[in-house]
Amino acid sequence: MKKIKISSLYRDIEESISQLKKDPAPVLKSRAVVDEALTKNEAFYGINTGFGILASKRIGEDQLKQLQRNLILSHAVGTGDLISKDISRLMLQLKIHALGLGYSGISKETFDRLIYFSDHDLIPAVPEKGSVGASGDLAPLAHMSLPLLGFGSFWNEEGTDIIPADQLLKRHNLEPIDLQPKDGLSLINGTQLMSAYGAFVLEKALNLQKVADLLGAMSLEALQGSIKPFDRRIHEIRPHSGQQVVAGNVRKLLEESEILESHRNCGKVQDPYSLRCIPQVHGASRDAIAHCVSTVETEINSVTDNPLVFPDGDIISGGNFHGQPLALVLDYAAIALAEIASISERRTYLMLEGHDGLPELLMEETGINSGFMIPQYTAAALVSENKVFCHPASVDSIPTSLGQEDHVSMGSIGALKLLNVFKNVEQVLAIELFTAAQALDFRKPLKPGKGVDLAHKYIREHIPHAREDHYFRDEINTAVTLLSNAELFEPLELK
Known part of the structure; x- marks a missing residue:
């Protein structure tokens, strides 16, 4: 089979x-x-x-x-x-x-x-x-x-x-x-409802975590952040698998960066955590998602019926229908995804502050223009909403069937919440995507790393540089579509 x-x-x-x-x-x-x-x-x-x-x-x-x-x-x-x-x-x-x-x-x-x-x-x-x-x-x-x-x-x-x-x-x-x-x-x-939701979201999350690394690298370049925190040696002595993969992805994306060279000796000592700790935060979510994928794969290849019919003629009642294994990882996956959005929103905020040569709110003429101020509001709202969705459903239980079914998993509620969290994360990353692309425009004629440059050019084929206020909702929708398009990240060969 x-x-x-x-x-x-x-x-x-x-x-x-x-x-x-x-x-x-x-x-x-x-x-x-x-x-x-x-x-x-x-x-x-x-x-x-x-x-x-x-x-x-x-x-x-x-x-x-x-x-x-x-x-x-x-x-x-x-x-x-x-x-x-x-x-x-x-x-x-x-x-x-x-x-x-x-x-x-x-x-x-x-x-x-x-x-x-x-x-x-x-x-x-x-x-x-x-x-x-x-x-x-x-x-x-x-x-x-x-x-x-x-x-x-x-x-x-x-x-x-x-x-x-x-x-x-x-x-x-x-x-x-x-x-x-x-x-x-x-x-x-x-458990096919819980399994379907889990599989549906996690299949997309495997790609989304690569996009998150790409966006982190784009924002790092736009903010003239340091590559030193991504040094291989740092991550070899705290060898969480996800952390090492993320650091490697960012190093790869920043190869041959002219922007990095331009500020190598600028004297800045440390970047904010949302830049410096990308490997640790994205990596922890990666490891959590990997565990969730493993559990859901086990579940969808299992028999969760009752009673079970065996080849020797035995028909045995058991409890394989109980959703507890899924309930726990559906809650866990929601938390892991929400954290990817949380750190993304912080990077978006940093790019609006006008540091290191970037115009405030990423437009040259503000006052008459609000610039990129309000998309960040949306990102903040979605990140906050995810905090509510991430309250674990699996810690609850209400007896059913007159007490015969006296402990239940509530995994179905976790499944519905997971999809809501994922949709919010997509929107938050979409906002970082076109914000980082806008910020990178102001670093020209210096080029970012090869991988970042390739992604930036692809984004600009679909979302133009913004010179004045306009209907940002269209750009958010387009950016969400780009996030799920393999053409954005597959050529980069990220892990």
Whole structure:
């Protein structure tokens, strides 16, 4: 079975689903175990019993399909805004991958319908709230499963509106399916909402951390900062991996810098921390993100169903659905990303103060022009908002299911907060991007380091130098787009 990695997330998922279409043997073998169990006069949780606190209630054979149908309908009680189509698609694909590992016992008909949805981009519309991140993401996954029964909605092709599921099924000449025993439980037990959010953000964060190093180097050049704090020897005697990588990236970006040479003997002793400590701060966030990536990769390649179906015929109830491993790292990732924005905003502020030959507020004629004053306000507001979002969700727990589920992870709340933090970080870095580009313009004709110069020229192809006040919002939007464009950082070969 294909292992999914965050760094190649979307390619790996496509390969996994393609492999399962060619060889569904793990699914078939697992289902055979469930079918065999149904011939025995034994109780199997969620297959011929009730759920949660109702686990002691046996269900008659003639009601087993209705049991699964009722499970989906009763658990589809999500609320709030809809999860974006991109993340909902990821939820669906990660669910297919997990079921394909062959320990859930889902029926082939239900599994094939999920693959059909994925192949034809029929992405269920899922409300973002309602999970406590313990017995799986029950409510969101129930909404994801509703279209199997002809209920709920799908996203339209553009991801801008929703279409009733029954209408879209008719267009595809599909009838709602009858869930088989265990199907409903296999569909809604799992951590795919938390995993999807985590994977979605972390895949982007791997690139964003490189951009942060680039912007730090641009601001360092614009502010005529010293390269001495990036000396390899400093970081070899405090050998945190991320710290060493960041220092190496900045050294690489500043190679052949004329700006550095111009002030090598200026007499300045030390720079502010937001310049001098870029390796330590960015590096700590890198190490945190690396840990989060490792945990999420483990999760998305795991089976988080309950009960679990084993090849030897055993069907065992456990707690793999509990979201605690994800809940902790989703909180951790939010904190790590927020710190990248926090130090970025400080560098933006420094460039507005008019030090070392830069005009105050980065415009030559101020008074009539406010210059770059107000974008920094926005950055400050977003950094402050992130402080609220970074309060850990994982320290909370509220019992559910009449106390049967007496400790829950709240990882789903951490997942939603993580995406909010990430969006804010993108905006803050975007503001540093066009602020640093503006400041570098005032260092001409001196050239910055090769890497910084290359990035600066690329930015100037999309965002012009500002000589007077104008509608900055357009530049922020353009800068956000540039941050996610590999053309900005890939040629620099950063680690």
